[in-house]
Amino acid sequence: xxxxxxxxxxxxxxxxxxxxxxxxxxxxxxxxxxxxxxxxxxxxxxxxxxxxxxxxxxxxxxxxxxxxxxxxxxxxxxxxxxxxxxxxxxxxxxxxxxxxxxxxxxxxxxxxxxxxxxxxxxxxxxxxxxxxxxxxxxxxxxxxxxxxxxxxxxxxxxxxxxxxxxxxxxxxxxxxxxxxxxxxxxxxxxxxxxxxxxxxxxxxxxxxxxxxxxxxxxxxxxxxxxxxxxxxxxxxxxxxxxxxxxxxxxxxxxxxxxxxxxxxxxxxxxxxxxxxxxxxxxxxxxxxxxxxxxxxxxxxxxxxxxxxxxxxxxxxxxxxxxxxxxxxxxxxxxxxxxxx
Amino acid sequence: xxxxxxxxxxxxxxxxxxxxxxxxxxxxxxxxxxxxxxxxxxxxxxxxxxxxxxxxxxxxxxxxxxxxxxxxxxxxxxxxxxxxxxxxxxxxxxxxxxxxxxxxxxxxxxxxxxxxxxxxxxxxxxxxxxxxxxxxxxxxxxxxxxxxxxxxxxxxxxxxxxxxxxxxxxxxxxxxxxxxxxxxxxxxxxxxxxxxxxxxxxxxxxxxxxxxxxxxxxxxxxxxxxxxxxxxxxxxxxxxxxxxxxxxxxxxxx
Numbered sequence: 001x002x003x004x005x006x007x008x009x010x011x012x013x014x015x016x017x018x019x020x021x022x023x024x025x026x027x028x029x030x031x032x033x034x035x036x037x038x039x040x041x042x043x044x045x046x047x048x049x050x051x052x053x054x055x056x057x058x059x060x061x062x063x064x065x066x067x068x069x070x071x072x073x074x075x076x077x078x079x080x081x082x083x084x085x086x087x088x089x090x091x092x093x094x095x096x097x098x099x100x101x102x103x104x105x106x107x108x109x110x111x112x113x114x115x116x117x118x119x120x121x122x123x124x125x126x127x128x129x130x131x132x133x134x135x136x137x138x139x140x141x142x143x144x145x146x147x148x149x150x151x152x153x154x155x156x157x158x159x160x161x162x163x164x165x166x167x168x169x170x171x172x173x174x175x176x177x178x179x180x181x182x183x184x185x186x187x188x189x190x191x192x193x194x195x196x197x198x199x200x201x202x203x204x205x206x207x208x209x210x211x212x213x214x215x216x217x218x219x220x221x222x223x224x225x226x227x228x229x230x231x232x233x234x235x236x237x238x239x240x241x242x243x244x245x246x247x248x249x250x251x252x253x254x255x256x257x258x259x260x261x262x263x264x265x266x267x268x269x270x271x272x273x274x275x276x277x278x279x280x281x282x283x284x285x286x287x288x289x290x291x292x293x294x295x296x297x298x299x300x301x302x303x304x305x306x307x308x309x310x311x312x313x314x315x316x317x318x319x320x321x322x323x324x325x326x327x328x329x330x331x332x333x334x335x336x337x338x339x340x
Numbered sequence: 341x342x343x344x345x346x347x348x349x350x351x352x353x354x355x356x357x358x359x360x361x362x363x364x365x366x367x368x369x370x371x372x373x374x375x376x377x378x379x380x381x382x383x384x385x386x387x388x389x390x391x392x393x394x395x396x397x398x399x400x401x402x403x404x405x406x407x408x409x410x411x412x413x414x415x416x417x418x419x420x421x422x423x424x425x426x427x428x429x430x431x432x433x434x435x436x437x438x439x440x441x442x443x444x445x446x447x448x449x450x451x452x453x454x455x456x457x458x459x460x461x462x463x464x465x466x467x468x469x470x471x472x473x474x475x476x477x478x479x480x481x482x483x484x485x486x487x488x489x490x491x492x493x494x495x496x497x498x499x500x501x502x503x504x505x506x507x508x509x510x511x512x513x514x515x516x517x518x519x520x521x522x523x524x525x526x527x528x529x530x531x532x533x534x535x536x537x538x539x540x541x542x543x544x545x546x547x548x549x550x551x552x553x554x555x556x557x558x559x560x561x562x563x564x565x566x567x568x569x570x571x572x573x574x575x576x577x578x579x580x581x582x583x584x585x586x587x588x589x590x591x592x593x594x
Contacts, residue, residue, distance in 0.1 A: 057436055082438040093433035095425060098357055106353040110346060110437040154433060 002193040003033040008065035025051040027217035040208035041197040048217040049197040086155035090166040096140035111158035125153045145176030165196040201305040232303040235277030240297035244268040346439045350447020372463035399472040404554035405527040407460040411489035419501030441589040456490040478557035495585030546573040
């Protein structure tokens with residue numbers, strides 16, 4: 001196991017006026033990550049993703065719980081953990097005025113990598129991560145995607161077995177994101193284990209071997225993207241009718257199908273969920289046709305991770321307006337951490 | 341030793357960054373000159389009052405005050421640079437390496453101390469032709485005091501910066517401390533020029549004793565109790581400053 005965590009808890013004290021509030025950012029997280037996996041930590045802002053990752057990366061101490069990270073005990077041997085992991089933070093890792101190559105070399109040397117090795121390895125990583133000619137550039141002159149890749153070079157410079165990435169593609173345009181995904185897959189091929197947080201469903205879906213869904217500081221689901229989607233009760237089928245008055249009849253036919261759930265009607269459409277939507281469709285269309293009802297359209301949607309998230313938590317991951325109170329915790333974490 | 345090697349790496353990074361910034365280098369070198377040329381001449385007419393029976397000239401009183409002020413104010417505001425580094429994610433990137441937390445602080449403090457010593461040297465060198473008389477031994481010891489004072493205030497500044505993580509909190513805090521310290525230190529003019537109550541009040545400031553100590557060193561009274569007290573106070577401050585800085589840098593969540 002690359003990561004084995006049991007009962008991780010992190011509670012922050014925040015000051016509100018005169019009183020102190022306890023924020024339970026992480027409330028008993030168990031997780032296992034095997035060697036060579038890409039595991040995604042999926043959850044809305046404030047769910048406890050970053051806090052959990054910062055605990056595993058030795059940046060904050062757990063209030064309770066134990067963990068072994070890259071073979072070292074988190075509490076007993078944090079320096080051992082640090083030697084073996086790479087950490088790509090959300091906030092970047094280089095000073096805007098600094099020369100990219102200088103930052104990389106200084107960072108490598110803090111890991112005990114000799115200067116010449118650091119330069120050779122850093123320049124190789126610049127080539128691999130598509131940063132040609134950027135070695136002597138100030139990091140502020142790099143584009144958003146390039147700077148993110150520079151952060152990844154910083155995290156990889158000591159050749160770690162395990163790489164933590166906190167929201168690696170946030171703020172990047174779609175092309176830069178897809179490009180970065182390729183690089184992350186490439187890291188796994190070189191034998192690294194990757195643990196990343198994301199609040200993008202497509203990212204978790206496209207990139208991760210396994211996903212852990214976290215909400216309000218607890219893991220609410222885990223599995224491969226396919227396994228998680230299967231937990232949602234089937235595909236979504238949407239029938240659009242030519243004649244709105246026949247909606248009820250069609251809804252009855254659909255509901256009578258074995259395994260059909262969540263049948264709903266809307267002016268001229270009928271929607272429902274059913275396992276194996278593709279295979280029940282021909283029979284369904286025939287029965288509707290026999291009734292002399294004309295269809296204007298048929299759609300079948302495979303469940304998405306958003307459906308998974310909705311099923312697990314009762315909330316949509318995309319719904320940013322529905323911010324839970326816990327959303328403050330991650331910003332508070334940064335600010336208040338010192339006072340705890 | 342690993343800690344020393346890591347301190348050197350952090351120092352080297354910081355120094356490279358500073359030297360790459362031409363504005364910073366020019367400011368660093370010109371600040372002492374501004375004091376020397378724009379404030380020094382004001383003291384000439386009152387040399388007699390300042391000397392108070394000692395066989396000294398204005399520069400022997402003024403330059404020690406200036407270099408102590410450099411040590412204090414030059415180092416006091418370094419925390420702002422740390423907040424910028426924190427914002428850029430550099431502090432977190434440093435903290436995730438196995439490097440000693442002490443080295444992360446010490447490397448930065450060392451850069452600040454070197455800068456202060458260079459500034460002081462420039463100031464002292466330029467003052468000799470203007471009339472400064474001071475024995476080399478005393479000057480060297482005074483430079484040690486400035487270095488320690490700089491280490492103290494830099495370390496405290498980083499520590500407070502890391503705790504507040506906000507320029508808005510740091511600025512009023514530092515100014516609030518700096519003003520009374522400056523006024524009660526006798527840096528610009530000896531406190532003995534003022535009324536007794538003010539002089540007694542200034543006795544509680546370690547800075548005043550340090551300034552008096554450096555003035556004694558510049559007069560050549562190296563083994564006098566005044567210079568010994570100055571040395572004592574600066575050492576005490578250094579221990580407190582470095583200890584609290586190290587404590588903040590070591591604290592898990594800093």
